[in-house]
Amino acid sequence: MLPRPEQARIVRGAVLNTIGADTPYAESQPLSIDEIRLESPKDGEVLVRIDAAGICHSDLSVVNGSRPRPVPMLLGHEASGLIEELGPGVENLSLGQRVVLTFLPRCGQCPACNESGGKLPCVAGAQSNELGILLTGGSRLTRHGRPVAHHLGVSAFAEHAVVDARSVVPVGDDVPADIAAVLGCAVLTGGGALLNAARITAESRVAIVGLGGVGMAGLLTALAYDCKEVIAIDAQNNKLDLALEWGATAAYTPQRAVDRQVTADVVLEAVGHPAAFETAAQILGLGGTLVTVGLPKPGETAQIEPLSLTAKAQSIVGSYLGSAIPSRDIPIFEELWRSGKLPLENLISGHIALDEINTAMDDLASGRVLRQIINF
Template sequence: MRVKAAVLHQSGGHKRPYKDSKPLQIEEIILEKPGKEEVIVQIKAAGLCHSDLSVIDGNRIRPMPMVLGHEASGIIVELGEDVKGFEVGDHVVFAFLPSCGHCDYCMSGRPALCDTGAKANNEGMLLNGDRKIKNENGEEYFHHLGVSGFAEYTVASVYSLVKIEKEYPFEVAALFGCAVMTGMGAVVHTAKLTAGESLLVVGLGGVGLSAVLGAKAAGASQIIAADVSDSKLVVAKEFGATDIINSGEECAMDKLKQRITRGGVDKSVEFAGAMAALDFAFNATKKGGVTVTGALPHPDARLSLNPLTLVGQEKSLKGCYLGSCVPAIDIPNFLALYRNGNLPVDKLITHRLKLEDINEGFDRLASGEAIRQVIVFD
């Protein structure tokens, strides 16, 4: 099958604006037939995420050349061998880490830590080690996180897919594969926010604003949104934040602890990917508080932390990947919250693009002009 796709041939070294340097090349690629427990999905919508941008910028090392895109939804159009639980015509959302289902982590309900899935993602393969993408010269391309959603069609393992009801708009459903699953999951699963607790959200991109929406749905008594961008703070207020604070201001911590709260928040979540942001989130939590980071900073970044604070104040610092979710359970449940009006994540979408506009879209993402941009395929 010949399809159009956005291909990254080199990670890092591209000058902005990307609309001129064009790190992503629109090419015609060749998809091989799906193998065992694989399907072909027609992509209907794909979101632009900072995790994609980190690969373009060179902050996240992946094998090249690669068809990018890891937040997507679509329709199954062809089945490989031994496919169970899926049929042609099913609507699906991708989970950006496939879970094997039988390792110790998967069996204990923690598929985000699946070793087999992580190995496949790091190597740019599908879960079983397949590569199903070639160019017209027969050169093999790599898959991005088992998805490669910046394409008209893709081959995927069934263990990267979650079947959803057909009532949901594809452009909204796609967001649940990354932004919503990560933001909402960080709040309810990793931080374990309970009704009546206070929450600080640091970093107000698509994931951070999903966390704001998730905290509201979970019954937080106070939702404080923090960023260094005043325009994003205004948006956070519209999304349900009770208080906003520019964390780059000199007296921001004193303001948070003395004026906005009584000594700090119960829980905090950070998605900015900067050490200053994580430091702010950790210091803003009160004694016995929990700080969660779901961001992916540069691999060389290091956090300076006094262990006495962890001991003496009984604080916790936790990492969060995939929202600590079980995608097959949580994606349908979170979608039901959207359907019921309790999780209005459609407000995240600021731009709808064609595949050919993808480089310009990443310019907007890098500059902070957009929240969530979605490529919509006809």
């Protein structure tokens, strides 16, 4: 029998206090580094010592107000670490195990979990994420005696996290912490969308619209699957050059792609902006599939030509978390990385300290970086 852990511990974490603060964030400081009281894991939960956490646009979208969430909130949803405590009833995980944290736990009981094969988000998991609580219910975080919301069931911008056991997937000890972290969001979202929603093959002609961390993960996945064409599209020339360096067949700015009448069988839209969605629709070829993983602001709209969908037998598919089942799909990407076909090291722009979090959000918003990794 495991010894009974302490009832709580104090951890340092990055707490979002204000949504929609003025930029630059380095000056307005919407995130503060605070001491947080973290309760021990309850039934079905685990305590993870965070080793690495990636800074993603889904974090930025909460900071800038694109994805409204309750505050104060301890941010961070893309991470890896080691299991330090097991709550009662957790039997399929072990102390000391390296795990990837994933931001949409699956209850395993709702129709979305049991009947969709990953296509639909878990209803209970999505609801708990919106409320800022764990799937098992409630928050394990307090500051000055008041609750702090969890970010997507993870809250990884801290030294430790208590999460639902269904929010972690074990990986091999040979997987570095930063590589394991990006498996949980960037790779699962961008790469998973191509495998699960678009079902790419070696014959696919793939275009990636938006070369952030998720888009670049999709590009690397298309290259790993030896797709016939891999076309990179982004407004920033430095990212186009990087995509060509990594092996993209061609690279264009959005307007140039439209002017050149570029077409693809599969188009991955990974920006979350109406203009990017419109570009993706314009370059979609005959019988093609547009998979959108971007998250626009609520209420934003885009214009497309409906006739094209019918006349060209096209499809538009939304994909959340890459339409993935993390326990099924993370091992696929892990093995692709291990074989050398998926060089995930390319996604990592640099490593930072937790105290640099506000400046890191500015860097992400500017498009200068793909994935910055916080090391603890």
